[in-house]
Amino acid sequence: MINPRILFFIFNALIVILALFLIFKINGEYGKVIHGTSWDAKQYGNKYIISLKNHSEIVESLTDFVKTQKIKAGKISGIGAVNSVTLRFFNPETKQYVDKTFSEQMEISNLTGNISLKDNLEYLHIHITLGNSEYNSVAGHLLNAKINGAAEFEIETYQNAKIERKFDSEIGLNVYDFADR
Numbered sequence: 512m513i514n515p516r517i518l519f520f521i522f523n524a525l526i527v528i529l530a531l532f533l534i535f536k537i538n539g540e541y542g543k544v545i546h547g548t549s550w551d552a553k554q555y556g557n558k559y560i561i562s563l564k565n566h567s568e569i570v571e572s573l574t575d576f577v578k579t580q581k582i583k584a585g586k587i588s589g590i591g592a593v594n595s596v597t598l599r600f601f602n603p604e605t606k607q608y609v610d611k612t613f614s615e616q617m618e619i620s621n622l623t624g625n626i627s628l629k630d631n632l633e634y635l636h637i638h639i640t641l642g643n644s645e646y647n648s649v650a651g652h653l654l655n656a657k658i659n660g661a662a663e664f665e666i667e668t669y670q671n672a673k674i675e676r677k678f679d680s681e682i683g684l685n686v687y688d689f690a691d692r
């Protein structure tokens with residue numbers, strides 16, 4: 512016959528293990544919720560689901576997110592709606608930028624970008640494709656865009672990675688710097 516004290520101990524231990532299992536399971540499903548001034552996010556390991564607040568600016572808000580989370584390398588994707596966007600076109604002949612602002616309601620059909628470091632500061636490089644009410648699209652290098660509606664983004668970080676950039680005077684752009692160190 513097993514000592515009732517031992518049985519009682521085993522029973523309590525099982526209850527504690529079950530409670531811990533449920534807590535971890537719930538936390539796993541709900542992720543870690545993080546709040547910023549212009550964004551809310553849920554973290555699942557090295558992946559973040561990010562919702563930007565309405566009327567916030569995309570590049571500024573994502574940069575703020577990356578800085579507060581201390582992300583040094585990763586990739587960005589997203590969809591949403593904006594009512595103003597400024598794109599930048601680089602002319603490789605003249606090495607000059609041509610910026611153009613579109614002030615109308617548009618859907619982000621795709622936003623793709625990456626996160627790296629330049630001079631040890633977080634550097635976001637983002638391209639975007641947008642569609643307007645006529646179902647025409649514009650696309651280019653994203654300088655800034657104002658959210659007007661939904662703003663659903665994802666960032667996946669590369670753990671223990673350090674991706675750096677430097678200015679290449681021949682090309683006229685900040686390009687990846689994979690020099691041996």
Ligand code: FE
Nearest residue numbers: 636637638652
């Ligand atoms: Fe670009």
